[in-house]
Amino acid sequence: MTGNPLTPAVAAIYDADAGAYSPINGTPFSARSGPFSRLDLRVDKTWQITQTFKLGVHLDIQNAYFRANPEGRTYSYNYAQSSVMTGLPFLPVLGVRGEL
Amino acid sequence: MSNVVLRRVAVALASVVLAAGCDNDLDPGTRLVDFRLLAVQADKPYAAPGEEVTLRTLAVEPFGRPVSYAWTTCANPIDSNANACLDTIVARARAGVAPVFSQGVGNDSFTTKVPDDALSSLPEQARSGAIFGILTVACPGTIRIGPLESAGPTELPFGCIDANTRAELPYERFAVSVKRVFVRARDRNPTPAVSAVLWDGAPWPEAEIRETVACSNDSNKFDDCPGGETHVVAALPAPDGIDSGTDEYGKPFVEQPVVQFYATEGSFEFEARTFESAGAGTKWVARSKAKGREIVMWFVVRENRGGVGWTSRRVRVKS
16 A cells, blocks of 8 residues: 655754754645555464363464565654654564363 | 574564664764754843843854854744744744844854843733744855745745855755743843763863774764773763742742763764763764764753753864
C-alpha cells in the first residue's frame, strides 16, 4: 500500500530560550512515506491429547521477508536532515496453547 | 537446543527488534562544523514597559566569514511559540506596518526598548503572559530580508548570501532566532552564569588547554569511537543565580537551569544536563577528524525564565 501522508519540515527557527529549533512545516500532507508491504505467516497445529484436552502449537512470523517498512520520520536537531524510522524487521513468535 | 544456543537466539532476536527504527546516523546538534547561533542573551530576561534591554549573541563561525546580523522585535506575538514572533512580523508587514531592522556586519549586540504599552495594551488576565520578542537573523555573509508582506506560512522570508562563495545558503547554514523578554512591572531575573568547569573531575580554568587522543573513526555515535580517550566534562551553574519564590502575579516558581554542551568536533554522551546532574557532566571523545586540531567547547546554561549564560574551554587533540 502507499505510505502514510506526512507534512515535511521545510525550514526551522531557532528558539533561543529553549536552545532548540522549531520547524516551519510545509504544505500539510504534501509528502508521503515510502510504500509499505509486509507478509505475515502463521502455521498452526492442534492435537487432541485426551477427551477433554487439546494442545495447540503455532509459529507466527511477522514481516517474513524482512522488509524495512517506513513507519515515520525522524529529524536532525535543526530539521535539515531526516531519516526514515522503520517498523519491526522480522519477528517470529512460537506459541503453545492448551484448551480444556 | 542447549540453553546457550537458546540464549544466543533470544539475544539476537531482541537485538533485531530493538534495532528497528533506530538506524539513523544524523549529525548531532552538539557538533559545530558550520556557522551556528547558539544563544541570544538578554541583560534583562524580565523587563518593564519602557525599559531598555540589550541583547548579545553567542555565534560560532568556523570559516572566519564576516557575520551579519539583522534585529527586529515583535511585541506580544499571537502566542508564545518561537514561530509566532515571525508570524506576527509578517502579519504586520501585510497590514502595512513594515518592521524596522537594525542591520550590520558584526552587529552582534542590539539595544531596544520594551514598548510603553506592552502590558497596558493587554487585557488584565493576559498580562502575566506578556512577551516582547526579539527576532535575530545571523548570516555569515549578506542578509536578504523579505519580501515579508508576501511570505507564505510555509516559508522563511529571509536569505543569506555566503560571504565566500556568493551562493545563497540553505536555511540551516544561517540562523533565524527568536528570543523572548518577559514583560513584568516588578519581577526581575538576573542572567545565570557558569561558576566552574571540570575536566575529569578537576577544575578546568579558562586559560588551560587540555590534551586528548582522538579515536580512529568519525562515527556520529559516542559509543562507536575505538581507541580514543574518553573524558568527563562538566559545567556547574552558579547556585546564587537560581531563583525561587513567588512572582508578582502570586505564582510560585523555581528556576530549573540546564547546561548544554557543544564542541567544534567530537561526540558527547549527553547533549545536556540538568542542575541536579550538572556535577556528573557528560563524557566526551574526539573523533578522528579532530586529530591535530584545537577544539573549542562551549557550555551554555539556560534556565526556564529566559536567562542564559555561557563559557568556553579549549582542548588540543594529539596528531
